[in-house]
Amino acid sequence: QQQVKQSPQSLIVQKGGIPIINCAYENTAFDYFPWYQQFPGKGPALLIAIRPDVSEKKEGRFTISFNKSAKQFSLHIMDSQPGDSATYFCAASSSTGTASKLTFGTGTRLQVTL
Amino acid sequence: NAGVMQNPRHLVRRRGQEARLRCSPMKGHSHVYWYRQLPEEGLKFMVYLQKENIIDESGMPKERFSAEFPKEGPSILRIQQVVRGDSAAYFCASSATDYGYTFGSGTRLTVV
Numbered sequence: 216q217q218q219v220k221q222s223p224q225s226l227i228v229q230k231g232g233i234p235i236i237n238c239a240y241e242n243t244a245f246d247y248f249p250w251y252q253q254f255p256g257k258g259p260a261l262l263i264a265i266r267p268d269v270s271e272k273k274e275g276r277f278t279i280s281f282n283k284s285a286k287q288f289s290l291h292i293m294d295s296q297p298g299d300s301a302t303y304f305c306a307a308s309s310s311t312g313t314a315s316k317l318t319f320g321t322g323t324r325l326q327v328t329l
Numbered sequence: 330n331a332g333v334m335q336n337p338r339h340l341v342r343r344r345g346q347e348a349r350l351r352c353s354p355m356k357g358h359s360h361v362y363w364y365r366q367l368p369e370e371g372l373k374f375m376v377y378l379q380k381e382n383i384i385d386e387s388g389m390p391k392e393r394f395s396a397e398f399p400k401e402g403p404s405i406l407r408i409q410q411v412v413r414g415d416s417a418a419y420f421c422a423s424s425a426t427d428y429g430y431t432f433g434s435g436t437r438l439t440v441v
């Protein structure tokens with residue numbers, strides 16, 4: 216019940232395309248859903264995060280869509296660029312009020328070609 | 330304001346040796362988390378610490394692994410008698426009192 220399932224495992228899009236990465240969860244106690252970007256040899260960096268009281272959140276070219284009833288959320292990258300090539304992880308946590316441990320998806324390796 | 334500092338970046342140990350991984354959180358952050366990442370996998374939670382306290386160690390293997398976050402100095406993840414299966418990237422993250430971790434660049438442990 217603690218799993219977060221992420222798909223696809225890898226994705227190749229052309230520059231300017233809109234890659235979409237999907238995640239699904241089962242634990243209804245999860246109340247915080249961040250996305251992380253990781254470049255080779257680096258630690259994950261927080262991209263954008265959402266809570267279940269909103270259905271969509273945009274920050275720059277990154278958008279999270281959240282479907283509470285389906286227990287799914289997704290990341291869209293608008294106007295993708297070669298510099299967006301990285302591994303993306305969704306995650307979820309279930310504490311309120313204080314920082315808590317994250318359950319991560321297995322990652323999506325994105326390649327943006329010219 | 331330096332980020333989360335982890336050292337060493339790379340660590341090679343022979344089977345049976347001890348590995349010590351260090352993590353200095355961001356200034357003002359009192360919460361430290363350790364995660365392990367196996368090749369081609371996501372990060373798995375290991376332990377959550379505050380100063381001098383282990384808050385949640387539900388992800389720590391029962392044997393050979395220990396963690397501390399002393400009043401002074403960095404947090405330490407210690408792996409005794411390492412085995413090949415311990416080879417992984419170990420990431421430390423820190424936070425203040427709200428959500429939003431900052432991860433370090435990790436320590437890549439190789440057991441030969």
